Amino acid sequence: MSGKSNPLADAPPLELQTLIEAAMKLVGTDPQFAITEAEIRGNKYRVFANAPRHLRTIFADSAKFGDQDFLIFKGERLSxxxxxxxxxxxxxxxxxxxxxxxxxxxxxxxxxxxxxxxxxxxxxxxxxxxxxxxxxxxxxxxxxxxxxxxxxxxxxxxxxxxxxxxxxxxxxxxxxxxxxxxxxxxxxxxxxxxxxxxxxxxxxxxDPEDDFSLVYTSGSTGQPKGVVLTHRGAVSTLWSWWFVVNTLTLARDGISPMGENPGILLAVPLFHVTGSHSIFMMSMIIGRRLAMIYRWDAKDAARIIREESLTNFVGVPSQSYELTQSVDPGEVPTLMDIGSGGAKRPPDHVKKLKEKFHNANPSSGYGLSETNAIGCVISQNFYQERPDSTGRPVPPVTDIKIVKDGKDVARGEVGEIWIRSPANFRGYHNLPEETAKALTPDGWFRTGDLGRMDEQDFVYIVDRIKDMIIRGGENVSCLEVENRAYEHDGVAEAAVFSVPDDKLGERVGLVVYPKDGAQLHPAELRAFINEELADFKTPERIWISPSPLPRLGTAKFDKITVRKIALEHPPALAI
Structure with missing residues (x-):
């Protein structure tokens, strides 16, 4: 594929109505996307009538691509x-x-x-x-x-x-x-x-309702929670994305956003649903080559994309941004789509990506482990026109609404994002109380993210309710890090919070107040925390407070004030 062979690079803007009409036509005329209703765990859902019953069928069907390359790792190739x-x-x-x-x-x-x-x-x-x-x-x-x-x-x-x-x-x-x-x-x-x-x-x-995976995700409760996913849930996600690909292809008069010889770089961990679902398993439906990179390095990533003529990239925002800093214009001409997942991409990155990679369209998605990675999607001119949006609900079986105090809010108002689809998880493993908090009796998943929805159904994430940090796409429970800090003999009080970062989105910040007479050394404290916690959870900014941390009327720490004061002063340790 030459540098000018992407017909979507200079394509006219796609009208939203054209996209909606293409989606409606597919549902009405293509049997593989026919919709019916099914009862799942006591609730009725829209489901794909003719989708595979379980994932093994998708795996087996991928063999139809025969001798085409699938898994590429260094010098190895598996068809x-x-x-x-x-x-x-x-x-x-x-x-x-x-x-x-x-x-x-x-x-x-x-x-x-x-x-x-x-x-x-x-x-x-x-x-x-x-x-x-x-x-x-x-x-x-x-x-x-x-x-x-x-x-x-x-x-x-x-x-x-x-x-x-x-x-x-x-x-x-x-x-x-x-x-x-x-x-x-x-x-x-x-x-x-x-x-x-x-x-x-x-x-x-x-059976479609059999469990297929137990994925661990960090939340606000300290220990990671096991998210129980079913075959129907994963198939619903994969078939929904396949529907989106076909909708865009129909709306673009037969031009697929995947390219004629699709290939994607695997630059995120497979143990997250972005890697396992949107990159790995989705490739089996598309017939897409999957090139693995041993360790993330933007220059090496660009080399693999160029040598393998890859058409797609999906990574956390920091990775796509590093690509813009590491390659020259035209260096990866086959790239058609630069996707983002795992964290919100800064709006100014969208413009920079399009300027650097003229042939490619930035795109983004929003989903969680609890939803088998599905939620919203945005691409092509829609994303460039709304770089602060995470997209519209993925059609045709996913519903999203914005809720505050148990009631749906008006368009444009901020509330918690709730998601309902057959892709929703069955529950948290051995945590019935946490499951009941997350899933409503009628099947809505409370995401813990705050957002708003405009008149055209585009969703904008503005904050989150959970006491959690998203560092380069990895969820970090503030409570888990605080609990580890309290195991240090010299720590009397500890508060963990997010520190804004241009590269990773957020880094882990920690403020500690020492016990009487204790001498806390930030580097030693960080090493102590790192002995038990993964590197991505270990604080990279540490402040030593000269006084007890401010508290709310509930006796909990006033983290908003703690964070505000800390960010106004240089940390005692910055990694």
Whole structure:
């Protein structure tokens, strides 16, 4: 594809009415997008009448792309057909050698590798529940995830294996080492795969409402919560995005926003729904090549995009911004779409992206782990005209409304964003009270994000209710970091809050008040916190308060005042 081969680069603005009419035509005339009604957990929802019943069908159907490249990692290439063959072989190995059966929990603890993708699909294809653990977690965090989920089998890379070995006997784990060299595992992924020759699709019966994944997300409650996702939920998300692709293609007279030879860079972790859903699993529906980058580096990312002629990029806002700083105009001419997920993209980035990558259109989406990543989407001229919007509700089975004090607010007014769709999660694992707080009896998910909706249904996020920081797309619970700070002998009071940052959106800030007579050294305190918490949760700005922290009438810390005062003064430590 040449630098001028993207016909959408200079296409006239798309009218909203044209897009709406294309969507209505698809629903009415294309059987794959026909809508019906189904009862899910006691509530009626609009659902796709003819979508696959479960994810294994989507995985198996991807084999129709045959010898086309699918997974690309460094010098390795796996076709769609070969990938599905390995998925089946590994699934049968898990079943025959380790006794994995429907409903079992099997964890993944590794960085982005082709083996992650194959193991993920194999576990799901058996009707088991995959538990993608955060690869940045350390030993205590990994132990928490395994204890909470009950997963006894873990497929890990060498670094995670080192964290897990002390838990091997204590928790009765079965450890499978993938790709890398290491000691202490019960099995090697490569050996299990080599010893299995059955390439037939597993025949385990899977119901649309069966669980397929337990994803951990940090919220305001301290410990990460396990989000229980069902097959119907994920399929509803993937089919909705497929509907959007087809709607845009129809509205643009047959020109697909994915390009003629679609390819995407995987630059975000697969253990988040942005990586697993919008990049990885969506690629199987589109027939899109998936090029993996070993470690994020903007120059290296540009090289891979150029060498592989990739058409799509999805990353956290800081990554797309770093691309603008690292490449020259015209250096990645095949790029058609630069998507953003995991955090809100600063509005001025949209203009800078379009200026630097003339052939590409910036786009953005809004979704959460609890919604299988679906919510809003915005792209093409709509995003350039409204760079502060997160888009309109993804059609045709997702509803969004703005609520304040239990009532829908008028257009333009700020309230909490609520989402309702068949993609919503079943609940928080072993947390019925938290589930009841998050899901209304009639099926609406309270996101904890504050926003408004305009007359044309475009949603704008303005704040959030949760005591949480989003650092480069990673959710950080303020309470979890505070709890760790209080374990230090010298800390009397601690308050964690977000620090604005041009690159990552937000960084983790901490104000502490020492105990009487204690001498707190910020660098030592940070190292202490980092011993137990992942790097992305560890405070990067630390202030030592000379006086007790201000409190509200409820005796809680007045975090608004704490944050305001702190940001007016230089921190004692800045990383």
């Amino acid at each position: 769609f057909a070969e990938t599905w063959s390995r998925v089946c072989r590994f699934a049968h190995a898990l079943e025959n050698e380790l006794g994995v059966k429907k409903g079992d929990y099997v964890a993944l603890a590794m960085r982005n590798y082709p083996e992650w993708c194959i193991a993920y699909m194999a576990i799901i294809s058996l009707g088991a529940v995959v538990v993608p653990l955060n690869a940045w977690w350390k030993a205590d965090e990994l132990e928490y995830g395994l204890r909470d989920s009950g997963a006894k089998i873990v497929i890990a890379d060498a670094r995670r294996l080192e964290y897990l070995k002390p838990l091997h006997e204590k928790m009765g784990l079965t450890l499978i080492l993938a790709r890398e060299e290491g000691e202490g595992a019960d099995f090697r992924y490569e050996d299990l795969l080599a010893g299995s020759s059955n390439t037939e699709e597993p025949q385990v019966d899977i």
